[in-house]
Amino acid sequence: MKKKLMIIAVLLGALSLGACVDDNESQSVTNVRNSKTAELKSIAAMEKAAAEAKVTMANAEAKLKAAEVAAQQAAAAKALAEAELEKKQAELIALQKEAAEIENEAAKIENEKLQAALEAEMAQLEVDKKLAEEKLAKVAAEMERMEQENQATLLETQLAMKKAEQELLDAQKQLDNATTQAEKDKIEAERQKLQERATAYSDAVDNLITAQNSLISMKTRLATLENGLTTLKEAKDAQIAENNNNIALYKMYIEKYQKYTNYTEDVTALRNEYNTLVNENNKLLDAWRAKQQIQNKVKVDNSAVDAADKAIEADDFYRFVTTGGIVYLKDEEGNEKPFSVGVYSYMPRSSKYFTLKRYTYKIDEDNEFVQSFGDSIYIEFNELSTDIRTVELYVNNQIEGNENSLDSSKKQLEHNQAQYNGKATTVIGYDKDGKEILKPIRNAVDSTAYLKTKLDAAKEQADIDEYTRLYRNSINNEEILSNNITNYKGRVENYTMRIQALKKGWDMYQKYDANIAELQKKMDARNEAGVKAYEAKVAAWKVTQDAYVAYLKVNADYWAVYALLFNTWVDLNGDNVRDDNEILMGANAINAQIKSYQTQIEALEKDNADLSEIQTQEGVIADLNAKIAAKEVVVKAREVAVAAAKAALDEVMPKEEE
Structure with a gap:
């Protein structure tokens, strides 16, 4: 081409x-x-x-x-x-x-x-x-x-x-x-x-x-x-959109070139038309360039989109559904902690994706250009297939187990707090019903203080040694109880939060569809904010496209007349090499160029059909790899062609005279 x-x-x-x-x-x-x-x-x-x-x-x-x-x-x-x-x-x-x-x-x-x-x-x-x-x-x-x-x-x-x-x-x-x-x-x-x-x-x-x-x-x-x-769909859509852009362009060129296939006017008239087109072509090019520069200067404020993204990422259900059942709660210090609700096998993780936001510019009733500005987000939500009663039984079982552990931890915490610095007791026996008979004793803090007083008052070495041993043991016991209190406090907080997480997770799970609808509203609002952010940019692009299409149409006329007047190269065999039999003039050049565009349109339409048939990511990846390999061969051939064309041009380049 x-x-x-x-x-x-x-x-x-x-x-x-x-x-x-x-x-x-x-x-x-x-x-x-x-x-x-x-x-x-x-x-x-x-x-x-x-x-x-x-x-x-x-x-x-x-x-x-x-x-x-x-x-x-x-x-x-x-x-x-x-x-x-x-x-x-x-x-x-x-x-x-x-x-x-x-x-x-x-x-x-x-x-x-x-x-x-x-x-x-x-x-x-x-x-x-x-x-x-x-x-x-x-x-x-x-x-x-x-x-x-x-x-x-x-x-x-x-x-x-x-x-x-x-x-x-x-x-x-x-x-x-x-x-x-x-x-x-x-x-x-x-x-x-x-x-x-x-x-x-x-x-x-x-x-x-x-x-x-x-x-x-x-x-x-x-x-x-x-x-x-x-995603697979996004990758296919991007390639098809690019193909359609080129198809639209080639169709416009064909329509223009066809006007000249039976050209019979004399060379003088043709040359006059050529000179007119040169001036018009240049004016339209300047207009297009000016619009393009204006478009490039249009700023895009994505602050609303960024804020919406952060709000979505902080949404409880969004995090729940995209992690396969993780619930986030804040501890007493205000730090977030993740808790697994354990419903992963019942609710596979859903994934969030970005898709480019595409806009179209109509060239005519049948053809259009496509351009991307900004993006949209969406989530592929997995459907729940397990009977919800099965999940409820599982969650209730987990809640019950954690409540039992919480009750046990609370009792242990109360006991250790009492032994440490509260109303300490010791078991001295059991009544007829098997209930413990408790006797009040000094708590660990009081015992340590008491033994320190005894140690300070001791005069005999034997007493000093004995109180020293007892005092040291009491300190150790105090430290053990203090550590136990810290440990059981952590367990109480952890089990309390686990139960909260299970209940919160179950609430989100059983309202799965309603939560999806609410999250979708947030994503829709975010995507609408993205559209609004690019409104001025898209408007400028459409104005630029007006100028671009106006230029292209005259430029097509310009090249058609040029082909009639001068020797024109048309790559007939698609090898990207300038062969002697491909340097054409007049009607031959026009017809050959039309045929070249038609061939490329057919190839692009076939590529679109082939892409539509591919249903797996592996298939699209394989297709892209094959196209990349083929395109790399084309690039190397065209690099050689550029070097050869430059050498040929250098041979006839004028030298500035002294």
Whole structure:
């Protein structure tokens, strides 16, 4: 294909070889010399733009690789955390079931310690998972930003190339001032040769930029899909949208080219039309460029979206459903603690995804352009399949077990507090009903104080030794009781919070559908805030598209007339190599170009159909890998074509005379 989306070929004006002249040279020769200098500067500007495009693509490739590595690391960390969480949840459920059957106090305490350790590990894993998810979200946003920035930079580069073309056309007007027929014939001959090779070079550069940009886009889609940054549907939709954009463009070109398939007017009339189109084309290009610059300056305020995202991430049901049943409660210090409700097997974890927000611009009734601005979030909620009564029995059993443990811990706490500094007692026997007979005794704090007094008053060494031993033992006993109090306070708080978490989790679980509806409202509001944030940007884009489509339509006429007047390269066999039999003129060039566009449309439509048939992520990944491999071959071929075209252009480039 000769022309690509937003790729502008550079038409070089006429150049004169010229010769060294004396101070009495004619005005026409002076015009040639001045024009030649201007053209050399314009060609240098074109080469600079081509070099900048190459740097842009190299930087984009490097940034993509870095982002891909970051995404892979974050995805691996998330997957590891999720796998460990699933493992720990299973272990915790087993311990909770085991606890209900334990009667031995020591074994029960050991079981509780193991549960506490598991919950602490799970809390850290949840933190690790959340950090990985946040990093993935940042990488996804960065990839989207990089792609948009890359496209904007390339567009500026291409517009700079077009500006160089306009300057060359201005230089051409000076050459048209040649006075003698001999001068005119000489200029025209050189014009034809330079024009052909300059067009070949600009076409080669444009084709290379298009292929490289397409390759970067495909690699970006592959990276986002492989690392869970997008969904199967989103990946397919992105490729289909890109294909449809090109289909719409090619159809518009075909419609324009078909007007000239039976062109019979004389060359003079055709050349006059060409000159008119040159001026109109340049005016519309300037208008498009001005609108594009205005669009680029439109700022987007995402503060409302960011605030909505934070509110959703703090939503109890959102965290419950996206963690497979984790409930967060605040302890006495105000710190959040995660508690597993243990319903993972009844409610598999749901996942949140981002999808690009796409907007359309209607070219006509049948064709449109598609562009992404901002994103939307949605959650793929898993359906509950277990009989809710089964889940209720499980939760009630867990609540009962924790209530029993709470009651036991409270009694132990009260006992240890009494023994430590309260109304301490000791068992001295049992009554006829087997109830303990208690006798008041000094508590640990009072005993320590009492023994310290005795130790201080002792005179005999034997008494000193005995009170020292008793005093030391009392201190140790006091420390043991103090530690027990701390331990049982923690257990009481933990069991109290566990029971609260179970009840809260069960409440959210049994109201699953209603909670989904409420969460969906929050996500809808967030997505609407995103639409509002981009309103001005989208409006500016549509104005830019008005100017762009107006330019494209005239540009299509321009290239159709150009094909009738000058030798035109049409890549007939799709090998990206400029063959002699592909340099056509007149009706042959027009018909061949139409056929080329039709062939590409058929290929893109087939690709859309093939993508629609793919139903697995693995299938889309395989399809993308195949396309990337094929596109890399195309890029290498086009790099060779650029080098060859540049060498051919250098052969006929004028040298500025001393």
